[in-house]
Amino acid sequence: MKEAMRLHPEVAYPLERYVPPEGARVCGVALPGGTNVSITAPVVHLDKTVYDEDAAVFRPERWLEAEPERLKLMERSFLAFAAGARTCIGKNISILEMGKFIPRILRHFDLEWAADHPEWRTEAVWIWQQSAS
Known part of the structure; x- marks a missing residue:
């Protein structure tokens, strides 16, 4: 589930914060107070320094194979x-529901990809929307 959520996070908008009035150093850069800083999931x-050179690849076992320090960073x-x-x-x-729902669906149904192309198509608006069409 983590690997799927890593590659297809729900929220696409930036997670914004404001630098406190006294300013701050972020990654060695001095930022004045009131500066809007943000990151997006x-x-x-997809950061290769965190998730390895194959960060763009769906590889669930990365969470099981990672060394303890790498796992903490991930x-x-x-x-x-x-x-x-x-x-x-x-x-x-949400984690509870996914942990119950997904195995139950996989246990009771045979699923197969029905689209004429091999990958999801995604569009980021406020949330990432996946579609097979």
Whole structure:
């Protein structure tokens, strides 16, 4: 589930914050107070320094094979539900639902790709929308 959410995070808009009035250093760069800084999950989730050279590839086993330090970095960089004080309030129930629903569907149905092309098509508006058409 994590690998799927990493490659297809729901939220496409930037996670914005403002630098405090006294300013701050971010990644060695001095930023004046009031500066709007942001990141987006889709960009962070494709960072090769975090998720390895094959970051754009769906490879669920990366979460099982990672060394402890790499796994910690991957966990800290996983923003499918945002992070910190603004973490999605529905995160835990969502994970619970996916953990129950997905195995049940796979157990009771034979699924196959029905589109005439091999990949999802995605469009980012406020959320990432996947479609097979």
